[in-house]
Amino acid sequence: MIADSHIGEIRRRRAGFYPSERTRQIAESLLITLAAIVAALFIFMIFLALNGVDPLTYFKLVWRGAFGTMFSLENMLQRASGRRFWRICLT
Numbered sequence: 001m002i003a004d005s006h007i008g009e010i011r012r013r014r015a016g017f018y019p020s021e022r023t024r025q026i027a028e029s030l031l032i033t034l035a036a037i038v039a040a041l042f043i044f045m046i047f048l049a050l051n052g053v054d055p056l057t058y059f060k061l062v063w064r065g066a067f068g069t070m071f072s073l074e075n076m077l078q079r080a081s082g083r084r085f086w087r088i089c090l091t
Helices: 004-015 021-050 055-068 070-090
Strands: none
Touching (some): 021 055, 055 070
16 A cells, blocks of 8 residues: 555656755745745834834835835946945955
């Protein structure tokens, strides 16, 4: 008799969904990274709320400041590229 875990493995193979070990490792690392970013944002939102700032308004303003207009987008990219250039030159 075939064990239950082997039946599930056979069904996944027949369905065409059997990710390789490398795919599982990449998915796991991406999931851990995403979970860490979400946790950090949540903790930061708590600190904002404790200081009397609405977290959603704060993030909306940050988004608008970085990507809201063509000027802000150009300004952000110009400043980031200059800093990146000097970092490359100094290394």
